Amino acid sequence: MSKKDDRLESRLLAFEAYKTLLIELQTLTSYILEQDQALPAYTSILPVPHHQKTSPQIIPCENIFNHAARQKTSEILLTTTFLPEQKVQASVRCPGLIAASSKTLEQVQKVNQCKQDLQEKIQHIDHRRTVRQREIAKVIPYFSFRQTIRSIPYTSIPPSKVMFSWAANSAGNKRVTVNEVLQRLAEEEQHIPPSDDQDFIDNWHTMLAMERKHLSQYSGQEIMAYRTVLKPYPIANIYTPQQQKIMASLPLFYPVGKLRELPPLRPLETMDLHFSRAKRSDRKLQDEAIIPRIHLYRYHKKYREYQQ
Secondary structure, eight states: OOHHHHHHHHHHHHHHHHHHHHHHHHHHHHIIIIITTTSOEEEEEOOOOOOOSSOOSEEOOEEEEHHHHHHHHHHHHTOOBOOTTOOTTOOOOOOEEEEEOHHHHHHHHHHHHHHHHHHHHHHTTOSSHHHHHHHHHTTSTTBOHHHHHSOOOBOSSOOSEEEEEEEOSEEEEEEEEHHHHHHHHHHHHHTOOOOSOHHHHHHHHHHHHHHHHHHTTSOTTBEEEEEEEEOOEEEEEEESSSEEEEEOSSOEEEEOOTTOSOOSEEOOOOEEGGGSOOOOTTOOBOSSOSBGGGTEEOBOGGGOOBOO
16 A cells, blocks of 8 residues: 555544544533533633734633533534634633533543544554644644644542632753754754745755754754743642642533532632743743754753763
């Protein structure tokens, strides 16, 4: 079988997995809206992430309960494609807390299994993300991979308390040697995004050559870091009775208790970045990126290390 035929077969298998997921999601939302309609629920309505040059300093939040919360939850769970105004790299978020029957919790787990199966089918199309995106777009226009694949959080123990808040000014660093970055740039040279625009391709080659030249002035053994600054995101502290913290991009489903009411709850509030915590004074990475495109930063001299 040729590579083209193999991709076609993988693409069709992914599409079948996607259709199965939609069927199971429809079943879940019917349980949420009908079978569990009398059970308590809470969600926060957050704005759809838009295309903006700068991040908003204020993220408004509207808290809704019960039937309205269940309707919003069902709408978000069924949103597997990008909205017209949505930023492509972002996902719509809907933190919340949904009381559920045992049948609904079983369906949540079934949906999560379908999500995992779809993810595996899509990953099998090709090892390159750009190729996977192009292939899946042929059968599912405007498909949002991250938004569709994310698991629905649930707990098997009724929480004694749930507190929602924002995580802000956080960052993740991945250590890497200069030689490893040079290898990455060389691989990118071999897999430039396909385009009929020759100027676009030439500009990619020029940009990669300049980045390699700039990086070659440093020792290949020097350790640098990819730094990803995370935009504010909602989190939930759950007490069951042990405390655990999760990202709250989707509502948390929990088994309804005898009281049939929400546990003690602190809903999410509007996020104002003007009052977020100040930057740390002991940061190890320099302020300016060595290669801004890939968020590569060099350590300050006193923190600098070299691979042995």
